[in-house]
Amino acid sequence: MNGGQMNGSKRKRSWMVAAAAMAVAAQAHANLTPPVGMARVAPGVLPLFDPPSPSETSARVGGFFLDKAPVTNAEYLEFVTAHPQWRRGTTPKLFADDHYLSHWDAALALGGRADPSGPVVRVSWFAAKAYCEAKGKRLPTENEWELAASASETQPLAPRDPQRDQTILGWYARPTPTRMPPVMQQRPNFWGLYDLHGLIWEWVLDFNTRVVADGRQTEDGFVCGGAALRSADKSNYAAFMRMAFRASLRGNYTTADLGFRCAADAKAGSTS
Numbered sequence: 141m142n143g144g145q146m147n148g149s150k151r152k153r154s155w156m157v158a159a160a161a162m163a164v165a166a167q168a169h170a171n172l173t174p175p176v177g178m179a180r181v182a183p184g185v186l187p188l189f190d191p192p193s194p195s196e197t198s199a200r201v202g203g204f205f206l207d208k209a210p211v212t213n214a215e216y217l218e219f220v221t222a223h224p225q226w227r228r229g230t231t232p233k234l235f236a237d238d239h240y241l242s243h244w245d246a247a248l249a250l251g252g253r254a255d256p257s258g259p260v261v262r263v264s265w266f267a268a269k270a271y272c273e274a275k276g277k278r279l280p281t282e283n284e285w286e287l288a289a290s291a292s293e294t295q296p297l298a299p300r301d302p303q304r305d306q307t308i309l310g311w312y313a314r315p316t317p318t319r320m321p322p323v324m325q326q327r328p329n330f331w332g333l334y335d336l337h338g339l340i341w342e343w344v345l346d347f348n349t350r351v352v353a354d355g356r357q358t359e360d361g362f363v364c365g366g367a368a369l370r371s372a373d374k375s376n377y378a379a380f381m382r383m384a385f386r387a388s389l390r391g392n393y394t395t396a397d398l399g400f401r402c403a404a405d406a407k408a409g410s411t412s
Contacts, residue, residue, distance in 0.1 A: 182296065
């Protein structure tokens with residue numbers, strides 16, 4: 141067996157072991173009740189896309205709750221109505237750039253380019269974090285988001301599917317629509333989560349803390365380099381695209397296809 145076959149077999153075994161661990165964890169945490177509007181994601185083992193060493197190719201992620209869908213324009217409008225410091229034109233540029241909520245007609249008016257049921261975009265990390273905290277929640281970590289997004293419609297940790305990867309990459313390549321469609325129009329994944337792929341990019345709590353392969357650090361943070369060279373799965377280009385996108389961000393950035401959803405720690409007895 142040559143080196144490529146051995147590496148392929150190792151990756152396949154890694155996914156199988158991780159999937160089995162996920163199934164056991166899902167059963168153990170099946171009695172947890174998530175708050176309204178959130179889904180429960182069981183603890184699992186996530187194959188790392190940029191492992192710290194050849195011997196450490198996966199990470200254990202604890203169970204957590206995650207919003208079923210991205211935060212919508214209508215929900216965010218309620219937030220800025222109640223929290224004037226986060227309205228467009230009021231928020232300092234340190235916390236949100238000049239494009240913050242620029243697709244809304246006014247600070248408290250959505251207008252024709254912002255469907256009330258569509259995901260809110262042009263929101264900075266600082267604003268997204270403040271929204272989640274106002275709801276008693278938090279932004280998901282990168283590993284939590286990636287774990288949740290690794291599920292298919294039927295499996296908690298789906299085996300690698302080149303066709304699924306191409307579908308995701310195809311969406312990354314498509315132009316951003318002027319008016320985002322409503323959330324929850326696609327089928328949910330195994331956890332009951334909608335729109336993790338195919339609608340918007342999403343902020344994560346630790347978007348700017350990843351160490352990439354070349355290890356160089358500048359005043360602006362870590363440089364996005366050759367992370368694929370150390371990846372546990374070098375064919376997962378969709379994950380590399382997400383890594384590169386996150387590495388390019390700053391906390392006050394806003395873009396026409398970047399939104400968020402909130403997470404919360406999974407605790408027994410959570411009912412609201």
